[in-house]
Amino acid sequence: MVNLFRKPKYKSFIEERDKALEKILLNARLDISRLLHQALQRSIEVILYRVTAHTAYGHGPSNAGKDVDQHLSPVFKEFAYQIYLRSIRLRRSSYILAISAEYEALGRFTDTRSPLYIDSSRLDEVAFSKNNNGEELFPRIEIALSRIKRDLLDAVELSALYGETQVELIDRLKLAMPKVIVNRRPKRTLKPIAKFQEAENKNPLGLDALNIDQTSDSTIQFVDDKDWNQMIEDYKGAELPPMRFFDEPIDIRVGDKDLTYAWEYEQHITHDFVEKVRAGEVTAANEAGIKDFVWVAIVDSHTDDCCLVRDGHTSSEIEELLKAGKIDADTCDAVTAPAHYNCRCRMAPIGDESPTKQEFDYKRFEEWMNS
Numbered sequence: 001m002v003n004l005f006r007k008p009k010y011k012s013f014i015e016e017r018d019k020a021l022e023k024i025l026l027n028a029r030l031d032i033s034r035l036l037h038q039a040l041q042r043s044i045e046v047i048l049y050r051v052t053a054h055t056a057y058g059h060g061p062s063n064a065g066k067d068v069d070q071h072l073s074p075v076f077k078e079f080a081y082q083i084y085l086r087s088i089r090l091r092r093s094s095y096i097l098a099i100s101a102e103y104e105a106l107g108r109f110t111d112t113r114s115p116l117y118i119d120s121s122r123l124d125e126v127a128f129s130k131n132n133n134g135e136e137l138f139p140r141i142e143i144a145l146s147r148i149k150r151d152l153l154d155a156v157e158l159s160a161l162y163g164e165t166q167v168e169l170i171d172r173l174k175l176a177m178p179k180v181i182v183n184r185r186p187k188r189t190l191k192p193i194a195k196f197q198e199a200e201n202k203n204p205l206g207l208d209a210l211n212i213d214q215t216s217d218s219t220i221q222f223v224d225d226k227d228w229n230q231m232i233e234d235y236k237g238a239e240l241p242p243m244r245f246f247d248e249p250i251d252i253r254v255g256d257k258d259l260t261y262a263w264e265y266e267q268h269i270t271h272d273f274v275e276k277v278r279a280g281e282v283t284a285a286n287e288a289g290i291k292d293f294v295w296v297a298i299v300d301s302h303t304d305d306c307c308l309v310r311d312g313h314t315s316s317e318i319e320e321l322l323k324a325g326k327i328d329a330d331t332c333d334a335v336t337a338p339a340h341y342n343c344r345c346r347m348a349p350i351g352d353e354s355p356t357k358q359e360f361d362y363k364r365f366e367e368w369m370n371s
């Protein structure tokens with residue numbers, strides 16, 4: 001049995017795939033922030049209109065709050081739905097690339113012959129599924145947005161209470177909005193396999209190198225063109241134009257920098273993305289006949305007990321340990337990574353190299369993805 005993270009060709013293919021996945025995530029995060037930005041711009045317009053044209057202020061702070069709430073709710077509902085649709089697209093695109101590239105990389109190692117079918121209904125199933133905690137995606141978006149709306153309403157009520165001017169109200173609203181941050185070099189969400197070298201050395205498996213180079217595909221896959229092309233589009237760039245702050249509700253210098261809002265849904269969708277990628281990897285591996293994975297954690301001062309105790313164990317071992325009560329399932333019941341938010345662990349497939357495997361000249365990742 002060989003830990004595939006030790007196979008240079010497998011490793012480099014997967015690392016290139018991960019970079020493409022990170023780009024798909026970044027583009028989705030940009031679009032989602034741009035949608036939130038539109039929602040906030042529209043909210044400011046609505047608030048100023050209600051407060052000035054309809055003198056909602058005149059009837060006391062709580063009436064002003066109620067009046068504005070009534071008119072903000074449809075705005076937030078509309079954008080909740082748009083953010084949801086963009087998130088579903090992220091799920092589809094990240095899953096399709098994760099499963100397809102994993103299957104290809106494993107196929108080069110195990111000489112997999114059976115075709116993989118990734119049809120639209122299979123993607124839909126993943127895209128509309130609950131997350132590992134059993135949560136639906138849409139209520140998460142609604143909760144995150146309603147917190148923001150409540151902060152805006154608070155600002156309106158306080159402003160009415162103090163009898164503030166419009167300029168003062170705008171200042172107060174700016175402070176109530178989530179912070180905008182510049183994405184200089186986004187932190188890697190899918191940790192490079194190279195970082196896991198240390199963990200692997202604990203359980204030395206095989207060392208033989210994969211002698212493959214690149215001109216052909218190893219696996220047969222059936223994917224709808226429409227789905228694949230959407231993934232390529234999601235990889236190439238964000239859909240919505242960069243945020244502009246014309247009447248600047250936010251005081252920030254912008255060029256074409258990648259700006260995102262720091263709000264709770266950002267972290268949620270990032271974690272959700274990691275879940276979908278890992279799910280794609282595990283499904284691809286199962287279909288390629290890989291039966292087990294080793295849990296590999298990045299072991300340093302940030303590693304928590306949940307990941308530390310799993311490090312170096314296979315999924316089936318972890319399952320056994322959980323059943324026997326040797327690992328506390330109440331603290332964490334994960335059998336595959338990610339175990340929690342910001343979990344940096346990965347699952348390394350372990351398997352036997354096919355004895356009949358032929359040595360083809362395989363394509364590099366970029367060429368494979370665009371063919």
Ligand SMILES: [Zn+2]
Pocket residue numbers: 297307337338339340342343344345
């Ligand atoms: Zn972890």
